[in-house]
Amino acid sequence: MFTPNTKENQQEMLKVIGAQTLEDLFKDIPQDLMNPQYNLPAALSEAALTREVKALAAKNKPMLNFAGAGIYEHFIPAAVNALSSRGEFLTAYTPYQAEASQGTLQVIYEYQSCMCALYGMDASNASHYDGATALAEACGAAARIKGKNKILLACAVNPQYVKVLKTYFGFGNNINFEFVNTKDGITDLADLEAKLTGDVAAFVLQTPNFLGCIEDGDAVSQIVKAKGALLIVSANPLSLGALKAPGAYGADFAVGEGQPLGNAMAFGGPGLGIFTCKKEHIRHIPGRICGIAKDADGKRAFVLTLQAREQHIRRERASSNICSNQALCALNAVIYLTLLGPAGLKEAAELNIENAHILQQKICAVPGYGLAAQAPFFNEFLIRCPVPAAKVIKALAKKGITAGYDYGKVCKECKDLLLVCATETKTAADIEAYISALGGI
Amino acid sequence: MNNYPHNLLSIEKSVAGRRGVRFAPASKRAGDYLPAGLLRGEEPRLPQLSELDTVRHFSNLSRLNVGLDTHFYPLGSCTMKYNPKAYEALAAHDGFAAAHPFAPEQSAQGTLELLYKLEELLKAATGFDAFTLQPAAGAHGEFTGALMAKAYHLSRKDKARTEIIVPDTAHGTNPATAAMCGFGVISIKSAPDGRVDIEELKKALGPKTALVMLTIPNTVGLFEKDIKAIAPLIHEAGALLYMDGANFNAVIGTVKPAEMGVDIMHINTHKTLSTPHGGGGPGAGAVGVVKNLEEFLPQGRVAFDGKKYSFAKPSKRSIGAVKSFYGNIGVLIRAYCYLRQHDGQTLKEISQNAVLNANYLKALLQKHFPVFFDYPCMHECVFTLDAAKMNGVKTLDIAKRLLDMGFHAPTIYFPLLVPEALMVEPTETESRETMDNFAAAMIKIYEEAQTSPDLLHKAPQNCPVKRIDEVSAAREPDLHW
Numbered sequence A: 001m002f003t004p005n006t007k008e009n010q011q012e013m014l015k016v017i018g019a020q021t022l023e024d025l026f027k028d029i030p031q032d033l034m035n036p037q038y039n040l041p042a043a044l045s046e047a048a049l050t051r052e053v054k055a056l057a058a059k060n061k062p063m064l065n066f067a068g069a070g071i072y073e074h075f076i077p078a079a080v081n082a083l084s085s086r087g088e089f090l091t092a093y094t095p096y097q098a099e100a101s102q103g104t105l106q107v108i109y110e111y112q113s114c115m116c117a118l119y120g121m122d123a124s125n126a127s128h129y130d131g132a133t134a135l136a137e138a139c140g141a142a143a144r145i146k147g148k149n150k151i152l153l154a155c156a157v158n159p160q161y162v163k164v165l166k167t168y169f170g171f172g173n174n175i176n177f178e179f180v181n182t183k184d185g186i187t188d189l190a191d192l193e194a195k196l197t198g199d200v201a202a203f204v205l206q207t208p209n210f211l212g213c214i215e216d217g218d219a220v221s222q223i224v225k226a227k228g229a230l231l232i233v234s235a236n237p238l239s240l241g242a243l244k245a246p247g248a249y250g251a252d253f254a255v256g257e258g259q260p261l262g263n264a265m266a267f268g269g270p271g272l273g274i275f276t277c278k279k280e281h282i283r284h285i286p287g288r289i290c291g292i293a294k295d296a297d298g299k300r301a302f303v304l305t306l307q308a309r310e311q312h313i314r315r316e317r318a319s320s321n322i323c324s325n326q327a328l329c330a331l332n333a334v335i336y337l338t339l340l341g342p343a344g345l346k347e348a349a350e351l352n353i354e355n356a357h358i359l360q361q362k363i364c365a366v367p368g369y370g371l372a373a374q375a376p377f378f379n380e381f382l383i384r385c386p387v388p389a390a391k392v393i394k395a396l397a398k399k400g401i402t403a404g405y406d407y408g409k410v411c412k413e414c415k416d417l418l419l420v421c422a423t424e425t426k427t428a429a430d431i432e433a434y435i436s437a438l439g440g441i
Numbered sequence B: 001m002n003n004y005p006h007n008l009l010s011i012e013k014s015v016a017g018r019r020g021v022r023f024a025p026a027s028k029r030a031g032d033y034l035p036a037g038l039l040r041g042e043e044p045r046l047p048q049l050s051e052l053d054t055v056r057h058f059s060n061l062s063r064l065n066v067g068l069d070t071h072f073y074p075l076g077s078c079t080m081k082y083n084p085k086a087y088e089a090l091a092a093h094d095g096f097a098a099a100h101p102f103a104p105e106q107s108a109q110g111t112l113e114l115l116y117k118l119e120e121l122l123k124a125a126t127g128f129d130a131f132t133l134q135p136a137a138g139a140h141g142e143f144t145g146a147l148m149a150k151a152y153h154l155s156r157k158d159k160a161r162t163e164i165i166v167p168d169t170a171h172g173t174n175p176a177t178a179a180m181c182g183f184g185v186i187s188i189k190s191a192p193d194g195r196v197d198i199e200e201l202k203k204a205l206g207p208k209t210a211l212v213m214l215t216i217p218n219t220v221g222l223f224e225k226d227i228k229a230i231a232p233l234i235h236e237a238g239a240l241l242y243m244d245g246a247n248f249n250a251v252i253g254t255v256k257p258a259e260m261g262v263d264i265m266h267i268n269t270h271k272t273l274s275t276p277h278g279g280g281g282p283g284a285g286a287v288g289v290v291k292n293l294e295e296f297l298p299q300g301r302v303a304f305d306g307k308k309y310s311f312a313k314p315s316k317r318s319i320g321a322v323k324s325f326y327g328n329i330g331v332l333i334r335a336y337c338y339l340r341q342h343d344g345q346t347l348k349e350i351s352q353n354a355v356l357n358a359n360y361l362k363a364l365l366q367k368h369f370p371v372f373f374d375y376p377c378m379h380e381c382v383f384t385l386d387a388a389k390m391n392g393v394k395t396l397d398i399a400k401r402l403l404d405m406g407f408h409a410p411t412i413y414f415p416l417l418v419p420e421a422l423m424v425e426p427t428e429t430e431s432r433e434t435m436d437n438f439a440a441a442m443i444k445i446y447e448e449a450q451t452s453p454d455l456l457h458k459a460p461q462n463c464p465v466k467r468i469d470e471v472s473a474a475r476e477p478d479l480h481w
Helices: A007-016 A022-026 A045-061 A076-086 A102-119 A131-146 A159-169 A189-195 A219-228 A239-240 A279-284 A309-316 A326-366 A390-398 A427-441 B049-063 B085-091 B109-126 B137-154 B173-180 B199-203 B227-236 B245-250 B291-296 B329-340 B344-365 B396-402 B432-451 B453-457 B468-475
Strands: A150-154 A176-180 A200-207 A231-233 A253-257 A275-276 A290-295 A300-304 A380-384 A418-422 B131-132 B161-168 B183-189 B211-213 B240-244 B264-268 B285-288 B302-304 B309-311 B381-383 B421-422
Touching: A007 A022, A007 A427, A007 B344, A007 B432, A022 A239, A022 B344, A045 A239, A045 B085, A045 B109, A045 B329, A076 A326, A076 B049, A102 A239, A102 A275, A102 A290, A102 A300, A102 A326, A102 B049, A131 A150, A131 A159, A131 A200, A131 A231, A131 A253, A131 A275, A159 A176, A176 A189, A189 A219, A200 A219, A200 B381, A219 A231, A219 B291, A231 A239, A239 A326, A275 A309, A279 A290, A290 B468, A309 B173, A326 A380, A326 A418, A326 A427, A326 B049, A380 B396, A390 A418, B085 B329, B109 B264, B109 B309, B109 B329, B131 B291, B131 B421, B137 B173, B137 B211, B137 B245, B137 B264, B137 B285, B137 B291, B161 B173, B173 B211, B183 B199, B199 B227, B211 B227, B227 B240, B240 B245, B245 B264, B245 B344, B285 B291, B344 B381, B344 B432, B396 B421, B396 B432, B396 B453
Parallel strands: A150 A176, A150 A200, A200 A231, A231 A253, B161 B183, B161 B211, B211 B240, B240 B264
Antiparallel strands: A253 A275, A290 A300, A380 A418, B131 B285, B264 B285, B302 B309, B381 B421
């Protein structure tokens, strides 16, 4: 299909090799394993493929989306994809040959810089798979640093992240997790203080949390630090256009899902795992890191650095097995942030706050609906419905609206709770459509 | 001076008050909705550029890169083959890209159908009974596979299996994965012919062995010709056989891994299935398993009841979730496209041409650069240097000189057991002319080593920067502005 060598080419090349046929090159493979039967459909031409895959895309119905819960719908300026789809970025690989990869490397350096600025941290890696796996790596690092195997999790950490943590550290992998209760939508400080015993390596806080509420980072940090544990914060990067940076309240590790920064929702993947930390933890960072070096003329150049942490050198003693990063998603994020700048990011964050508050007030004005978590929120909020949330979702789906996330999926006693999100993409008309559909149930 | 753009950082081009994108501002400020104590004090130090500034900045950065679209990129073990443009356009289609993962299943039938059919295609191409599409990369697939092996043994109340065996030629990810999953790592020496030493394997196998991880073909580009003896040995010892699919491109269409006795295997979609490498990712690492391991697969598999597609309820023994949601969908759409453009015959042409190109390069270069394990190779060939003839020139010098000559360098200094290794993987999408040109460049470099070795020590001269002192970066790390 994409093989340019003609039959004549092949014959000439075989002659140079000293072989008769292509099969001769496969003599090491036991004969009875060779050339099995393939039950594959007929190969498609590009034109036929295009028809088929477009038809599949057309089977997806576009919805007016009010779901968040980890992946958020944001406006993506056209320049983001126009630039990141350039073949020089798209078809390069990990910048092993630095002199021929200065574009990718400088992008990584700028990405790391933007993440450090946004999260208020000292160092960032070149990115991890997604928010959940970045959090898992931070937990692993914290346990190693402290030499302790217990980690406390805020109850309102995204349940998918919790599931990933349990997969990463279950099966006898020696980190035990314990939950800290939530009170009025945010972490119960008294419960946190009580559970922070001497065997705890770290506390994991998510903000905004899975109820949509903004955690009080200062208060939490004070308690965690007083007990000598590390603080790991998972934060939505777009919220940090307006909200306090984790570094400002003393986070040791700050991670997050970077998809909101210029990356498509893409049905949940690829994501962008943001991983940042304080200076003293740099040697525990998983994966690639780019730094500044000098070339033979003393000119500034960019290279992958601190590689002694990594699997290709340390093998079984590496800080992680990761050997890639989400470079293209990181590129989208850094182009997005460069286009917006601090003022644009703040504008976007404030629009999220405003739209979510307008929608929340209008929903709560519909009889029977009320706010279920009272703490301040960013772009999503938890609604108590007069009927099961699943019923609301079904009714609104018929009108082409994704009403939100059914909280009953993760909490049996919460079947009437609906997590609703309104980003800057929602217009007054969209919000009216939601309210009118809700009124019709 | 060369003609490359300057490498000023975006922050160095920044002018306060300048910006690219504007939104219609909110009617009220954040402080009108939220308590001041939760808000940011200082604004983040992000660049302030116009849209044109931004477009020019990143366009010029791209010009400092070598990519597959512009250069031959024979990076061994990475399978840098052509990424068809049609797939980019199709994956970016709003119907896929704008879908929220929690949208109702009835609104996502197209994506679910594609994922379901991709699993069917992968099964047909490999012989496995089931796949997970959730892992985000090859190493992540290894992690998933090793955890499944652990869950499998634990489900049989076999708690003694605490070790993973890897050959000394393995990628670093294999031992790192084993350690991440809480296993001990037993590294076994390769035989003189570069393959698994069966006697060493026998000695290492035992009641503590959970898994043996083999890369097939292996990292010196050779097929495990005794695989039919190796697989039963592993199974008789009660262990499982994992195939690292990093080099699957060499045998796709020629061999079905499940028929070799492999129990678990990951496929790097960005290698064998032509999804773009993206400067380091995102990739995807689909993992296939035989029937008795299916119940351990992570969540997010798609089921079809004859009418509609939906997410299957994970089995009780599922290892859970290795990442959020269902996998790198944007990448998997491209992998689906690739498999739909192939049937049994064209799959075979992939492996035939990949192996032909590698052996052709081997034949062209062997006189100048010895092949460490001199057997007919598969999709890649590992060269070394005859120090006596190289006049002090090292592999690193050769790699840098290749950059000057308009080629990306091969993988160098890997595998570790080959001194001064140059691991060349041409792939099937390259032509005979490209092989000839690359071989000519390599031979010219060999000649330069005899006549003007200094030229090589000082390479590159034609890249955006001269040779970088990599150690200088680690001394006092400067990792952000």
